[in-house]
Amino acid sequence: DAGVTQSPTHLIKTRGQQVTLRCSPKSGHDTVSWYQQALGQGPQFIFQYYEEEERQRGNFPDRFSGHQFPNYSSELNVNALLLGDSALYLCASSLVLSRYGTGTYEQYFGPGTRLTVT
C-alpha cells in the first residue's frame, strides 16, 4: 500500500516565478491538506481539499492556490514567488470520517517538497 507521495522532491525557482507541487494521497483517503514548514518552525496549515473543493484555509495569501482531482490527488500552486516562500511543503491525507468520531482526522504525511526561491 503506497503511502502519501509528493513530487518533485526538490525545486529551485526564481523570485516572481510560479510553481506547482503535486501530492497523491494514501490509498483510500479522500481529503488532502497542505502545510508549509519554514526553517525552525512547525508545519503551518495552508488549506484542505475535500470533494474537489477547498474546505478550509489557513492564513496564507491568495498567491497560494490549490486543486483536487477526481482521483483525490492534489496540486499546490504558488504564484509570484517570494524569497520567504522558501520552505518544505508537506502534503497530508486523511479520511473525512475517522474512527475517533469527533471530526478529528488521523493524518498521513508525505516526505515533502523542498522549495528554494532565489
Add this chain to the structure above:
Amino acid sequence: ILNVEQSPQSLHVQEGDSTNFTCSFPSSNFYALHWYRWETAKSPEALFVMTLNGDEKKKGRISATLNTKEGYSYLYIKGSQPEDSATYLCAFPSGSQGNLIFGKGTKLSVKP
C-alpha cells in the same frame, strides 16, 4: 490565536537514558492531541492521537499521557536508542475539520 508550545527545543541524551518532553495546548474546545515522530529526510509518522482526559497510550518504549483540563501532554521514551533520534511534534486540531496547529517540535539526539 491558538498556540501549541513544546519544550525543550532540543535534547541530547545517551543511549539507555529515559527522557520526556512536554506539549502545551489550549484547554478549551479540545478535540484531540496528535504526536508525530519526524526523522530526517522522511515523512512525519503518527505516533498517537489522544482524545480523552487522562488518556495514556503506549507504543513499544514510547508512551504519552494527556491532561486536557490543564492543557498538556507528556511524551516519554524509556531506554532511548540511537534510532529514536528524531524531531517529535505535537499538534492540536483548530476545529472539527482537523487542520492541525503544530508546535515547533523537540529535537532528540541519542548518542550511542
